[in-house]
Amino acid sequence: MPFSIKMFIEKIFAPAKNEVLTIMIDVPHGSISDTGEWKERREMARDWHSKISKLSSVWGMEINPLVIYKATGGHNSDLPEKCFTGDREVITAEIIKGSTIILSMPEYSATAPLYEYSRSLKRLRVGSMPGAAKFMEETGLSADYMEISKRCKVLVEIMEKAKGAEVTFSSGHKCYFDISVNGSFIDDGILHPQMGGTDLSTSNLPAGEVYCVPDEKQGSRTEGELPFQVDGETGLFRVRENRITEIEGEGDSIAELREKMNRDEAWRNIAEFAIGVNEKATVTGNVLQDEKAGFHWAYGRSDHLGGITGVDKFLSPDNVVHTDIVYAKGNPIECSLLKLIFPDNTEKILIEDGKLIELSE
DSSP states (O other): OOOOOHHHHHHHHHOOOOEEEEEOOOOOOTOOOOHHHHHHHHHHHHHHHHHHHTHHHHHHHEEOOOOHHHHHHTOOOOOSSSEEEEEEEEEHHHHHOSEEEEEOOSSOOOHHHHHHHHHSSTTTTEOTTTTOOOOGGGTTGGOOHHHHHHHHHHHHHHHOSSEEEEEEEEOEEEEEEESSSSSSEEEEEEEOOTTTSSSTEEEEEEEEEEEOOOOOOTTOEEEEEEEEEETTTTEEEEEEEEEEEEEOSSSHHHHHHHHHHHHOGGGGGGGEEEEOOOOTTTOOOOHHHHHHGEEEEEEOOOOGGOOOGGGGGSSGGGOOOOOEEOTTTTTSSSEEEEEETTTTSSSEEEEEEEEEEOOOO
């Protein structure tokens, strides 16, 4: 079936009468250059805004004018104080507080700051879509989210019982993640009204993953080697006590990453361990969707996921990052084997040859 924005909004948000929906986008400025993908996303946002506006009477919902703000230049950095609706400059916080549903479709992820708003505002739910692309309407965005929710619930129950996870990569490297302390959570894309004001009121769309924050404190047992690629250059992170201690590899992009991690220690934090379960998420190099297709981890900010590394741990708000690295089937480096380890030292394999095993209740 072709993608239906009406069905998508109803399945994800179940909008009620008198709700207020806002679509937010960022725009390039100064030294932040535009790209073709970014232009396409802005057109996608305008198209969605037009279609949703025409359906507003069906739901008895108010649709705000498209909200535009200057790009932050960093993923999960705080949003700018002011934004624009039409030809009016307004306070960003006031627009957010006056909304009950937000679709965020920026170049630079606003998941973390919007998550903080959604936790404190009783009715607000946020669909965060940094890096969204038109093709996702026929892939991850058109998945059966009721089935994804069931799959997530099975997986989270298994992960909640584990003390750790051992991951073997197609490169032969291994890393152990200490997942014993922070709990595991679901991002299944279901953002119905009762979710507002809770830890489950923000979702990255297309959705479909179970995630946790590894133990970030000194003494954490997260340790090993994490291979990665950046701009076609292959490198290796060496990890101890949940911190990236060394960055091996040659090339300009790896050297730049090494310099940034040397300058700001918060970049070295292992911030997320996650498994994607969206069966329609195809691997294309777009992280927003790729991460829903298999195993991934992230470095940097973690407080929006239940961790302790927030904006205050970075040198400045402009330096905040939360960067995901994905190893789903089809990525340059894949997850060959992922197994959970339980307190009695029994094990359960969840991923083999890059693919999630069949989950059953």
